[in-house]
Amino acid sequence: MDSSKSHNLFEVYLRLRPPPPGAAASERILSVERPDERGSRASYITLNPPTDRRRAIEKFAFTQVFEEDATQLDVFHCADILPLVEGVLAPHGNEGTDAVVATLGVTGSGKTHTILGSRSQRGLTQLALDVLFRSIGPNMLDAMDLPLVLESLQSCDSSEALLASAPYYLESVFADPTQASRAASRATTPMIVRALSYVKLTTTPEMPPAQHIPCTFPDSPLHSPKSVRLVSATHAALRLKKHACNNATPKRASHKSFMSLTAVTRGKKNAKQCLKGEHSVMSPPPPRRHLQRPSTFPQMPDVAGINVSCDPSAEYVVVISMYEVHNDRIYDLLNPPSKTAASKDHHRRRPLLFKSTELSPDRKVVAGLRKVVCSSFKDAILVLEAGLQERRVAGTGSNSVSSRSHGFFCFEVKKRTRSRRVGPWTGSKLTIVDLAGSERARDAKTQGATLVEAGKINESLMYLGQCLQTQSEVGNSSKVSTVALSAEAQLTAQPNIVPYRQCKLTELLFSNSFPSSSSTNHPHAAHRNPQKGVMIVTADPLGDFNATSQILRYSALAREVTVPRIPSITATILANAPQSNTRPVSPVQHHPRPFLPPGSGSYRNHTPLSSDGRATMEIAALEIARLSDEMDQLRVEVEHQTEARMEAEAHLLSMEDRMLDLEAAIRDECATEFENRLAMELSRFKASMAVEQERSEEHWDRKVDVLERGLDAADNIHNKENVLVEDLEEEVERLRRENGVLKRELAGRSPSKRKPLEERDDFVSTSPKPEGVANLGRRLERMRVSNDSPRTTSNGSPKKVRKLAAKRWEDVDDLMQ
Numbered sequence: 001m002d003s004s005k006s007h008n009l010f011e012v013y014l015r016l017r018p019p020p021p022g023a024a025a026s027e028r029i030l031s032v033e034r035p036d037e038r039g040s041r042a043s044y045i046t047l048n049p050p051t052d053r054r055r056a057i058e059k060f061a062f063t064q065v066f067e068e069d070a071t072q073l074d075v076f077h078c079a080d081i082l083p084l085v086e087g088v089l090a091p092h093g094n095e096g097t098d099a100v101v102a103t104l105g106v107t108g109s110g111k112t113h114t115i116l117g118s119r120s121q122r123g124l125t126q127l128a129l130d131v132l133f134r135s136i137g138p139n140m141l142d143a144m145d146l147p148l149v150l151e152s153l154q155s156c157d158s159s160e161a162l163l164a165s166a167p168y169y170l171e172s173v174f175a176d177p178t179q180a181s182r183a184a185s186r187a188t189t190p191m192i193v194r195a196l197s198y199v200k201l202t203t204t205p206e207m208p209p210a211q212h213i214p215c216t217f218p219d220s221p222l223h224s225p226k227s228v229r230l231v232s233a234t235h236a237a238l239r240l241k242k243h244a245c246n247n248a249t250p251k252r253a254s255h256k257s258f259m260s261l262t263a264v265t266r267g268k269k270n271a272k273q274c275l276k277g278e279h280s281v282m283s284p285p286p287p288r289r290h291l292q293r294p295s296t297f298p299q300m301p302d303v304a305g306i307n308v309s310c311d312p313s314a315e316y317v318v319v320i321s322m323y324e325v326h327n328d329r330i331y332d333l334l335n336p337p338s339k340t341a342a343s344k345d346h347h348r349r350r351p352l353l354f355k356s357t358e359l360s361p362d363r364k365v366v367a368g369l370r371k372v373v374c375s376s377f378k379d380a381i382l383v384l385e386a387g388l389q390e391r392r393v394a395g396t397g398s399n400s401v402s403s404r405s406h407g408f409f410c411f412e413v414k415k416r417t418r419s420r421r422v423g424p425w426t427g428s429k430l431t432i433v434d435l436a437g438s439e440r441a442r443d444a445k446t447q448g449a450t451l452v453e454a455g456k457i458n459e460s461l462m463y464l465g466q467c468l469q470t471q472s473e474v475g476n477s478s479k480v481s482t483v484a485l486s487a488e489a490q491l492t493a494q495p496n497i498v499p500y501r502q503c504k505l506t507e508l509l510f511s512n513s514f515p516s517s518s519s520t521n522h523p524h525a526a527h528r529n530p531q532k533g534v535m536i537v538t539a540d541p542l543g544d545f546n547a548t549s550q551i552l553r554y555s556a557l558a559r560e561v562t563v564p565r566i567p568s569i570t571a572t573i574l575a576n577a578p579q580s581n582t583r584p585v586s587p588v589q590h591h592p593r594p595f596l597p598p599g600s601g602s603y604r605n606h607t608p609l610s611s612d613g614r615a616t617m618e619i620a621a622l623e624i625a626r627l628s629d630e631m632d633q634l635r636v637e638v639e640h641q642t643e644a645r646m647e648a649e650a651h652l653l654s655m656e657d658r659m660l661d662l663e664a665a666i667r668d669e670c671a672t673e674f675e676n677r678l679a680m681e682l683s684r685f686k687a688s689m690a691v692e693q694e695r696s697e698e699h700w701d702r703k704v705d706v707l708e709r710g711l712d713a714a715d716n717i718h719n720k721e722n723v724l725v726e727d728l729e730e731e732v733e734r735l736r737r738e739n740g741v742l743k744r745e746l747a748g749r750s751p752s753k754r755k756p757l758e759e760r761d762d763f764v765s766t767s768p769k770p771e772g773v774a775n776l777g778r779r780l781e782r783m784r785v786s787n788d789s790p791r792t793t794s795n796g797s798p799k800k801v802r803k804l805a806a807k808r809w810e811d812v813d814d815l816m817q
């Protein structure tokens with residue numbers, strides 16, 4: 001079994017996690033084989049089945065095994081992450097090499113700890129980023145120039161991405177830094193710090209030795225950035241760039257509103273966009289999220305002074321994108337979920353496609369991601385933190401912060417030559433992958449959606465296992481093959497063999513591992529080196545035997561199985577027989593050998609059996625041995641069946657999940673359709689209501705007109721009547737007075753002496769003269785006529801008017817009497 005570095009698609013390392021503090025001592029399921037030669041690294045482990053299980057002892061080979069005391073920096077150095085970083089930087093002016101670093105293991109075995117670290121320790125991601133930015137050093141593009149290069153970066157991006165500059169993105173994502181809090185997304189882990197003999201700290205002449213503690217922000221007060229707005233400095237500088245930006249922003253940037261904007265407003269708009277660092281045509285602003293901006297990050301291990309070479313004639317930027325594979329779908333971590341049409345409270349994330357694009361005909365890419373362009377380590381770490389906040393994690397029975405998706409963190413290093421005429425952007429990508437862990441529902445105590453997730457995770461890991469197994473089989477067989485294939489020929493042969501197209505995870509991990517065969521079909525497609533891969537398998541030596549052995553079987557570069565010779569009952573019998581009678585056993589032979597029941601002590605204490613009895617016993621013993629062998633085979637068969645059942649269950653769960661997804665999508669579609677129809681009907685109803693209302697308003701206007709005219713006429717008549725009534729009342733009053741005088745006179749004189757009133761001197765008439773009575777008669781006649789038709793007035797009902805008229809007639813009757 002040779003585990004030396006090979007032409008495998010992935011170098012596979014094994015890392016053993018230390019026991020959690022205060023964990024009860026339990027039996028180790030594996031042991032690390034010490035190398036014979038001094039100084040060479042351990043690369044084999046032996047998996048020991050628990051004593052109650054009669055299983056084969058398996059030995060696995062890895063590129064290297066990191067034992068429990070290995071630090072993050074040990075893993076960083078020994079897993080050869082530095083050469084990968086250098087390959088991405090392409091120091092010799094060539095194309096560069098993509099790299100993938102991934103972790104694989106049972107849940108809770110330390111994958112996330114290795115990749116992302118904890119609150120006190122940095123993971124491989126932060127270490128790789130730190131070295132990357134340190135190595136680029138002064139060749140990094142100035143932060144103030146980021147908005148100016150967005151357009152050119154966008155135009156050469158093959159994944160139809162939406163680009164934003166880091167300051168703008170971070171401002172939209174994080175809340176006011178005055179409410180800064182510590183990063184809370186990682187678990188606390190005790191830190192192991194050891195002196196490293198193999199770490200060669202280098203400082204290049206052009207790079208000053210680091211003055212500050214790595215991972216603190218140099219431009220903010222150490223440990224107390226609460227009063228500092230981290231983006232403000234950049235923005236102030238950007239403001240100075242406003243004018244230059246106005247001139248430099250390509251005309252296409254204002255294309256959309258060209259018709260509606262004057263030259264002045266267009267200029268203002270461009271300047272605003274420049275300040276924001278936002279590409280106006282293709283990149284809509286990221287929705288505001290207001291996460292808590294972390295103030296400090298872990299600072300250890302320290303990689304100050306460690307750097308690799310970069311291309312001195314080039315200028316660089318680092319473009320970050322992050323996505324996760326959840327239930328076999330790809331979701332952007334830097335683009336938060338948007339509200340659905342069906343429910344404004346429900347946030348739905350749009351899955352992205354992994355496909356070939358116009359600029360990438362020979363390779364598939366995740367299309368439509370949001371990418372953030374960074375020029376400083378500080379910004380890159382904040383972008384990483386923002387993406388991690390979107391990642392799906394859940395507490396399970398096996399791990400309190402368990403990753404429920406496979407997280408992909410991509411760092412594209414873009415570079416272009418720095419001469420008078422700047423060249424086009426080229427670049428390579430470092431992808432760091434934190435895989436979700438395989439788990440058993442029984443141990444993890446998952447249910448509902450988390451159980452479905454677990455089914456999907458297990459299924460994708462099973463496919464990944466198949467790919468890794470195939471690669472190691474291909475690698476091993478090619479080693480012993482008499483027909484020597486060139487390394488390249490082996491690799492080109494592999495796409496057809498490695499079954500990586502079965503799920504999104506394996507497609508994403510493996511599809512860039514092969515030389516682009518279709519570059520011949522696409523003469524303009526750039527030739528790309530196959531990516532380099534590092535897989536760090538994590539295992540808990542005190543963990544579950546079955547789960548760990550399954551992962552190791554999938555991932556090891558080589559495996560050696562030793563089936564222990566289980567002593568059969570016959571052998572036991574013979575071993576207990578006296579030496580003089582021992583003979584080789586054959587099923588067809590009868591052995592003149594005394595049978596000693598196990599544990600029966602010495603031969604002398606037993607009475608020898610007859611030869612017939614002995615033969616029967618031996619036949620029985622052979623039968624028992626045969627049966628026990630059969631049982632062994634059956635046990636192996638049961639194990640296979642159990643595995644197949646688990647896979648089928650996982651498949652079933654994934655199908656259920658797909659159905660749920662489909663149902664949700666159909667529901668969404670129906671809801672959207674319903675909403676559209678409802679909106680249409682509503683607008684139609686509103687339009688007809690408006691017409692109807694207009695019509696009825698017109699109708700009522702006409703009626704009111706008629707009424708008003710009628711009321712005016714009635715008012716006139718009423719006024720005339722009032723005058724008449726007043727006259728009459730006066731007349732009645734006068735007549736009453738006259739009547740009173742006459743009555744008094746009549747009472748005082750005899751009838752013969754009476755003079756007519758008109759002839760008397762003491763009667764002063766205020767009435768109209770003789771024709772007054774005739775007038776009065778005429779007036780009364782008129783009143784009768786007008787009272788014949790009752791009328792409504794503006795201030796009285798017909799009833800009231802009739803009452804008044806009746807009263808007047810009474811008065812007149814009184815008068816006439």
Ligand SMILES: Nc1ncnc2c1ncn2[C@@H]1O[C@H](COP(=O)(O)OP(=O)(O)OP(=O)(O)O)[C@@H](O)[C@H]1O
Pocket residue numbers: 016017018105106107108109110111112113114118187188189190399401402403404435436437438538
């Ligand atoms: N090498 C290590 N040193 C110290 N602590 C560790 C180490 N590896 C893992 N741990 C601790 O073990 C716990 C579980 O680790 P981690 O979350 O990384 O597991 P995981 O494999 O990513 O699990 P999952 O697949 O469920 O996400 C954490 O508290 C972590 O800090």
